[in-house]
Amino acid sequence: MTKLMGYKRENGTYGVRNHLLILPTSVCAADTAEKIAAQIPGAISVPNQHGCCQIGSDLSLTQETLVGFGKNPNVGAVVVVGLGCDGVQARSVADEIRETGKPVESVVIQEVGGTLKAIAVGAEFAAKMARDLSLQTRVEFDISKIVLALECGGSDPTSGLASNPTIGYASNKLVGEGGSSILSETTEVIGAEHLLAARFEDAAQREKFLRMVKNVEDRAIMMGEDLRSGQPTPGNKEGGLSTIEEKSLGCMYKAGTRPFVGALNYAEPVSAAKKGLYFMDTPGQDIDSITGMVAGGAQIVVFSTGRGTPTGSPIAPVIKITGNTDTFKKMPDNIDINAGTIISGEAKLNEVGEELFREIVEVCNGRQTKAESLGHREFGIYKLTGTF
Amino acid sequence: MNAVIHINEKDNLVTCLRPIAKGETIEFEGKHYTASADIPKFHKMAVAEIKKGEHCYKYGEVIGAATTDLHPGDYVHVHNLESTRGRGDKHTKE
Numbered sequence: 446m447t448k449l450m451g452y453k454r455e456n457g458t459y460g461v462r463n464h465l466l467i468l469p470t471s472v473c474a475a476d477t478a479e480k481i482a483a484q485i486p487g488a489i490s491v492p493n494q495h496g497c498c499q500i501g502s503d504l505s506l507t508q509e510t511l512v513g514f515g516k517n518p519n520v521g522a523v524v525v526v527g528l529g530c531d532g533v534q535a536r537s538v539a540d541e542i543r544e545t546g547k548p549v550e551s552v553v554i555q556e557v558g559g560t561l562k563a564i565a566v567g568a569e570f571a572a573k574m575a576r577d578l579s580l581q582t583r584v585e586f587d588i589s590k591i592v593l594a595l596e597c598g599g600s601d602p603t604s605g606l607a608s609n610p611t612i613g614y615a616s617n618k619l620v621g622e623g624g625s626s627i628l629s630e631t632t633e634v635i636g637a638e639h640l641l642a643a644r645f646e647d648a649a650q651r652e653k654f655l656r657m658v659k660n661v662e663d664r665a666i667m668m669g670e671d672l673r674s675g676q677p678t679p680g681n682k683e684g685g686l687s688t689i690e691e692k693s694l695g696c697m698y699k700a701g702t703r704p705f706v707g708a709l710n711y712a713e714p715v716s717a718a719k720k721g722l723y724f725m726d727t728p729g730q731d732i733d734s735i736t737g738m739v740a741g742g743a744q745i746v747v748f749s750t751g752r753g754t755p756t757g758s759p760i761a762p763v764i765k766i767t768g769n770t771d772t773f774k775k776m777p778d779n780i781d782i783n784a785g786t787i788i789s790g791e792a793k794l795n796e797v798g799e800e801l802f803r804e805i806v807e808v809c810n811g812r813q814t815k816a817e818s819l820g821h822r823e824f825g826i827y828k829l830t831g832t833f
Numbered sequence: 834m835n836a837v838i839h840i841n842e843k844d845n846l847v848t849c850l851r852p853i854a855k856g857e858t859i860e861f862e863g864k865h866y867t868a869s870a871d872i873p874k875f876h877k878m879a880v881a882e883i884k885k886g887e888h889c890y891k892y893g894e895v896i897g898a899a900t901t902d903l904h905p906g907d908y909v910h911v912h913n914l915e916s917t918r919g920r921g922d923k924h925t926k927e
Binding site: 601602603605606635636637640661662665666667668669670671672673676682684685687688689690691694695769788789790 | 834838840848850873874875876877891892894895896897909910911914915916917918919920921922923
């Protein structure tokens with residue numbers, strides 16, 4: 446069993462990073478949160494664009510995503526920042542995150558008396574948290590505590606031939622060692638759902654998964670639109686992918702060959718009691734998709750890209766892998782691993798799969814990914830409907 | 834390295850692993866195919882007769898339907914292969 450070194454949290458989870466998160470509950474608090482984070486070296490904020498004038502399940506989704514970010518084991522302490530009159534309330538978010546046992550404080554801009562006072566109050570909380578976090582050291586833990594997010598974006602035909610099967614290899618190995626993986630991007634299941642559905646052990650979860658896929662396709666049909674206007678993307682097509690079915694059939698290789706143990710809603714936490722391969726209902730848009738999986742508890746992300754993309758995450762390391770050697774050479778700042786050697790015949794799938802698995806282990810132990818070294822922190826919350 | 838990859842025996846399309854020029858003949862699995870158009874790297878070529886409306890296969894699965902009759906050696910992409918899924922445009926017309 447592979448052992449890793451990480452930060453033990455109060456609730457028994459382990460982080461592979463030790464972030465101090467300044468979390469705005471709404472778009473109205475986002476700039477102030479950023480200003481607080483700017484006072485404290487190492488503190489990070491997220492550019493929340495939502496959290497007010499949303500209704501029903503759309504509003505809940507924003508709150509669940511923010512709470513999930515706060516609860517993620519990669520976060521050691523949180524300052525929640527709200528405006529006061531916003532739809533997602535700071536104290537409510539703080540209370541939910543506090544269930545993990547980690548230090549959480551909240552600042553409400555209207556209550557403390559404006560931007561400058563909110564910065565002062567928030568920075569004082571954050572400075573103390575930063576000092577406390579600096580005392581924490583990495584301890585050994587079992588790889589079975591890891592939740593791995595599987596993502597692909599800027600796909601081309603090499604993704605389905607090389608990089609996604611490589612991710613599938615690494616995912617199989619992690620699940621074999623007792624860990625969990627999440628396949629996502631419901632749009633990019635259209636055309637491959639029959640193959641994935643057959644791998645669900647539980648009939649109710651299988652039905653839930655198929656309903657998720659049908660809902661996405663029905664949304665395009667209800668709008669009277671051709672899904673092709675957005676999927677595949679212009680870059681996918683230029684790369685050689687012709688249809689959503691072709692894209693989906695390549696995407697699904699990320700999930701390897703293990704059975705699915707469950708279908709999660711966007712940002713729904715992965716169960717610590719039931720480990721294995723999961724599906725999460727996220728859009729094909731990479732940033733929203735990764736944000737949902739990290740909110741669900743993923744500590745690390747592997748991201749396959751044929752065209753090349755800079756995407757990172759504010760609180761989780763993102764390992765980039767391409768099946769396109771031309772892209773690997775063209776975007777050396779962004780891509781960590783080249784699986785194009787599988788297509789050229791220079792390497793075998795299991796060799797690159799082992800390389801990726803070793804990379805996952807090293808990154809969990811603290812090694813920076815290229816996205817981290819460049820400070821990439823893309824963040825986006827999925828929306829179910831328009832803002833009111 | 835082979836010029837093309839035929840992922841599944843059921844597939845009537847192959848993926849080109851390098852650019853194939855119009856008129857170039859490639860051989861694989863004991864047969865010869867002459868490209869009827871320039872085909873970019875990682876794009877697809879037909880390796881069977883596919884009638885208009887018939888399914889195109891890659892990974893052994895349906896990836897869409899031909900919008901015109903396709904012949905072995907044809908470049909197959911968005912100009913002659915269309916998705917059969919998420920077609921709200923077709924629903925409103927029906």
